[in-house]
Amino acid sequence: MLGGAGYIGSVxxxxxxxxxxxxxxxxxxxxxxxxxxxxxxxEVSLLDPDGLDAVCARGFDAALHFxxxxxxxxxxxxxxxxxxxxxxxxLNLLEAMHAHSIHRIVxxxxxxxxxEPASVPIDEDAPTRPTNPYGASKLAVDHLxxxxxxxxxxxxxxLRYFNVAGAAxxxxxxxxxxxxxxxxxxxxxxxxxxxxxxxxTDYPTPDxxxxxxxxxxxxxxxxxxLALDATATPGHRVYNLGNGEGFSVREVIDAxxxxxxxxxxxxxxxxxxxxxxxxxxxxxxxxRELGWRPEHTDVERMIADAWDHRGP
Numbered sequence: 001m002l003g004g005a006g007y008i009g010s011v012x013x014x015x016x017x018x019x020x021x022x023x024x025x026x027x028x029x030x031x032x033x034x035x036x037x038x039x040x041x042x043e044v045s046l047l048d049p050d051g052l053d054a055v056c057a058r059g060f061d062a063a064l065h066f067x068x069x070x071x072x073x074x075x076x077x078x079x080x081x082x083x084x085x086x087x088x089x090x091l092n093l094l095e096a097m098h099a100h101s102i103h104r105i106v107x108x109x110x111x112x113x114x115x116e117p118a119s120v121p122i123d124e125d126a127p128t129r130p131t132n133p134y135g136a137s138k139l140a141v142d143h144l145x146x147x148x149x150x151x152x153x154x155x156x157x158x159l160r161y162f163n164v165a166g167a168a169x170x171x172x173x174x175x176x177x178x179x180x181x182x183x184x185x186x187x188x189x190x191x192x193x194x195x196x197x198x199x200x201t202d203y204p205t206p207d208x209x210x211x212x213x214x215x216x217x218x219x220x221x222x223x224x225x226l227a228l229d230a231t232a233t234p235g236h237r238v239y240n241l242g243n244g245e246g247f248s249v250r251e252v253i254d255a256x257x258x259x260x261x262x263x264x265x266x267x268x269x270x271x272x273x274x275x276x277x278x279x280x281x282x283x284x285x286x287x288r289e290l291g292w293r294p295e296h297t298d299v300e301r302m303i304a305d306a307w308d309h310r311g312p
Contacts, residue, residue: 001025002046002093003067004039005032007164007173008108008220012064013039014169015221016228026055027067034171046089052096062104062231063097064224065090071179072112072132076273079133086137087144094148103154104231105145106224111160111213111240111281113139120246121213121282124160124238131276146236155231159223161215161241162279165302168218172309181212182306185253189262190310196264198249200271203278209249211278213242216296216305226290239290242281243297252299259303 001016003009004025009032016023017038025036028045035041044051046067068086069075075082090107097105112135113128130136145156165173165182173183187193201208223241230237247255257264286292296302 002063002065003027003032003108004036004064005029005034005041006066007032007034007171008217009064009066010034010036011168011171011217012066012221012224014171015225018169019225024055024058024060033174036171046085046092049092049096052092053099056096056100056102059100060102062106062228063093063102064106064108064228065093066108068108068138070110070134072134072275073272075132075134075137082133082137083140087140090141090144094144098152103152104228105154105156106227106231107141107145107156107158109142109158109160109238110135110138111162111242111279113142113160114279116276117279120278120280121242121244122240122280123282124240124285132273142238149234149236153234155234156236157227157230158236158238159227159241160238160281161220162213162281163215164217164220165214166216166218166296166305167309168221168305170309172306173217174310181249181252182256182303183310185256185264186260186303186307186310188264189256189260189307194265195267196253197267197269198253199269200275201268203271205248205278207248207250210275211246211248211280213244213246213280214299214302215241215243215294216302219294219296223286223292226286226292230290239286240281240283241286241292242283243294244280244282246278246280247299252303255300256303259300260307
């Protein structure tokens with residue numbers, strides 16, 4: 001498991017261990033710090049081909065790939081960093097996997113590959129027009145996986161989703177630096193931050209703030225386990241994950257205030273470069289083909305779980 005020390009990767013690792021899988025986490029430790037009981041940890045970078053080769057030489061049935069840079073404003077400032085890490089790093093991984101006959105992979109992609117959608121909810125047939133280098137780098141990896149799967153009779157699944165929230169297996173969200181809305185809101189509620197910035201208040205939405213789909217981390221972990229099983233069939237498949245409805249920034253802030261019973265101070269700020277107006281995913285394909293059903297769709301439940309399991 002690449003990037004298994006981060007928020008999403010660590011929860012999926014715990015889910016796999018609970019399901020009886022043997023899990024090795026390979027992470028460079030630059031942004032993820034979680035260590036999951038029952039897993040083996042190896043420190044390695046995606047930009048270290050020899051290190052990746054040594055890891056893959058141990059012999060594995062499949063890989064789950066979460067290791068990537070994912071901060072949109074940073075990608076706008078440093079696009080070369082994002083393509084080097086996300087695209088070249090994945091190419092290094094695939095070459096090491098192929099050299100050691102590992103031909104199954106689940107990739108943590110993003111619904112940012114769709115950019116500003118023509119209609120919502122977004123299905124997998126929607127045009128891919130990313131509006132920032134982060135989304136473009138993930139789309140490039142999706143294309144790379146499609147070619148790799150065809151060339152080597154391999155099984156690959158790309159999971160595209162937007163915002164993830166909540167906690168599972170006792171593991172909550174924590175990033176350094178923190179850039180995600182819900183943990184930032186909860187830092188304000190806990191008195192650790194003065195205010196949350198609302199980037200853009202003039203969007204063409206009911207309250208003027210951007211709308212995003214949120215998925216509970218427990219539901220996301222379940223989807224990754226199902227996707228891992230699906231890689232037993234050769235070919236590359238793309239699945240969108242979401243609740244099918246979105247919540248505006250203001251709605252999330254108001255929900256957090258209700259959950260925590262605290263006042264959430266906000267500061268209006270300009271829109272960020274590369275941020276679309278409304279992103280909501282359709283998950284009909286994965287529901288139909290893999291039987292996935294999100295069970296925790298209420299945003300207040302997601303926030304409550306995150307509030308109960310804050311910190312590293």
